[in-house]
Amino acid sequence: MTSSDTARPVLATHSGKFHCDEVFAYVVLRLALGLNAPGDDHLLLRTRKAELIESADIVWDVGSQYDPAANRFDHHQRGAPLRPDGTPFSSAGLVWQVYGERAVARLLQPKGAEAFAPVIASDLDESLIRRIDEVDTGISAKGPVQDDSLGLAALVGGFNPTWDDPAGAGPTAGDAAFLEAAAFVEGVLRRKVDGRRARHAAEASVLEAHQAGEDPRILVLDRGMPWKSAVFTHDLPVLFAVSPASNGNWMLDTMPPEPGSFAQRQPLPEAWAGLQEGELAAQSGVPDAVFVHLRRFVGAARSREGAMAMARKALALAPAE
Numbered sequence: 571m572t573s574s575d576t577a578r579p580v581l582a583t584h585s586g587k588f589h590c591d592e593v594f595a596y597v598v599l600r601l602a603l604g605l606n607a608p609g610d611d612h613l614l615l616r617t618r619k620a621e622l623i624e625s626a627d628i629v630w631d632v633g634s635q636y637d638p639a640a641n642r643f644d645h646h647q648r649g650a651p652l653r654p655d656g657t658p659f660s661s662a663g664l665v666w667q668v669y670g671e672r673a674v675a676r677l678l679q680p681k682g683a684e685a686f687a688p689v690i691a692s693d694l695d696e697s698l699i700r701r702i703d704e705v706d707t708g709i710s711a712k713g714p715v716q717d718d719s720l721g722l723a724a725l726v727g728g729f730n731p732t733w734d735d736p737a738g739a740g741p742t743a744g745d746a747a748f749l750e751a752a753a754f755v756e757g758v759l760r761r762k763v764d765g766r767r768a769r770h771a772a773e774a775s776v777l778e779a780h781q782a783g784e785d786p787r788i789l790v791l792d793r794g795m796p797w798k799s800a801v802f803t804h805d806l807p808v809l810f811a812v813s814p815a816s817n818g819n820w821m822l823d824t825m826p827p828e829p830g831s832f833a834q835r836q837p838l839p840e841a842w843a844g845l846q847e848g849e850l851a852a853q854s855g856v857p858d859a860v861f862v863h864l865r866r867f868v869g870a871a872r873s874r875e876g877a878m879a880m881a882r883k884a885l886a887l888a889p890a891e
Contacts, residue, residue, distance in 0.1 A: 579603070582615040582626035582633075583661075587730050588744060590723040591660035591706040592631040593751045594699075595643065597759060598665050599628060600752075602672035608749070616745055631661035638668050645707070653700070653711070660706035666691075666699045677763045683771065690766045698722075698762060722758065726751050769796060776800035780808070788812065788881045790874075794821075802829055809836045810881040815870065819860055820877035822869040822884075837866035838880075839887045856880050 581599060583592045596614070599605070608614035615626060623633045630643040636650055643664040644650070651659050659667075674694070675687035704710040705723040718724065729751035731738030738744060772795040779791050786806070789797060791813040801808045811823045824834035842854055844864040851859045858876040862869035871877040 578612050579605075579627040580613045580615055580625070582617060582623050582629045584618055584632035585616040586618075586744065588616075588726075588748050588751065589631075589706055590726040590755070591662040591702050593726050593748065594662040594702055594755050594759075595630045595665040596748075597752050597756045598662070598669050598673045599630075601676050601756070601759075602669035604676065614745075614749075616748065630665055636664065638664070643668075653703070655711035657700065657703060657711045658707040658709050660703040662706070663695075663699050663703040666695055670695060670699070673759075674763055677760055678767055681767065683767050686767055686770045689770065690763060693766060694762060698759075722755075726755060729754070769799070772796045773800040773803070777804065780806055785882075785885075787885060788878070790878070798825065799829070801825060810884065812874065812877045812881055814874070819870040819872055820874050822871070822877045822880050824867045832865075832867070834867050836884070836888055838862050838869055838884050840866065841887075842866070842869065842884075854880060854883060856883065 581596065583596065600612070603612075605612045615622060617623065618632065623629055628641040628643075629635070631645070633642055633644045634647040635642040635644055636647070643661050645659050645661055645664060651664065653659060653663070671687050671691040674691045675684045678684050678687055678690075701721075702723065704715045705721065708715050729747045731744055731747055737746060775791070775793075775795060776789065776797045777800060780786065780789055783790055787809045789801070789806070789808045789811040791797060791811065794813050794815065797811055797813075800806070808825050810825065811821075813821055813823070815821050822838070824837060827833055827835050839854075839862075842850060842862040843866050844862065845853055846861040847859075850862060851857050854862075856871060856876050856879045858872035859880060860870040860872060869877075869880055871880055
């Protein structure tokens with residue numbers, strides 16, 4: 571079967587047992603090119619026959635050739651490309667260099683967030699894609715490659731038919747399982763992309779809210795969202811964040827001094843620690859104050875105004891340095 575036999579492009583990789591890198595590369599190609607199911611608008615060919623590989627439109631993880639201009643993405647031959655730090659590419663990494671940003675942009679398109687595609691594609695290349703490369707080649711510039719039974723490569727490998735499964739024999743051995751693995755990988759990639767989209771969207775909202783705020787030490791958000799990483803990234807002088815909670819209250823959160831820390835740049839007043847409702851209202855002077863955690867890292871009021879009042883009072887009651 572050749573691409574000249576049909577208007578549908580032929581996408582080819584090797585037959586037999588599959589690994590995470592060629593499954594991931596297939597998902598990226600299909601997304602980037604806007605392709606649907608095999609047999610619908612393209613042909614997926616899993617083979618080791620040289621004549622079929624040579625005639626395919628796009629080939630990855632087989633063929634002993636790396637030529638992105640010709641859509642050839644193998645990494646098993648001598649002289650195969652390396653990352654700048656010396657880590658070998660797998661077929662996933664090679665395909666990602668050419669098609670990754672396009673695949674990410676297509677996933678972002680329904681939410682009109684294509685502008686985030688370059689930064690998300692670069693971020694995923696340094697984390698997810700590099701990890702696939704390292705596990706597949708067994709080589710990392712950072713030292714020995716450690717895989718685990720819950721890593722993506724192991725999970726994808728688990729889709730292969732067992733030795734005594736009839737689906738693992740014959741000319742189409744493992745083809746159905748390959749597509750099942752691809753559906754799983756696509757779900758992982760979609761969630762990775764959307765999670766990063768949400769993070770970048772939150773960062774933009776945090777910066778906008780901070781710029782519009784009356785006091786640079788108090789960040790006021792109209793929706794709950796991740797905000798601390800934006801504060802760290804942009805070195806904002808935020809001490810408290812005020813935002814709505816799902817139960818109708820307004821939360822007052824403190825800012826840690828560094829990522830991962832359970833301390834606070836400025837904890838809530840010690841006199842408020844562990845108090846609730848009436849006791850807290852009397853002690854704080856905020857009528858609708860709801861609670862302050864015993865560890866003084868979070869509190870709440872029933873209204874935005876109440877949470878703001880708690881934040882201002884906490885600033886005023888802070889011990890002098």
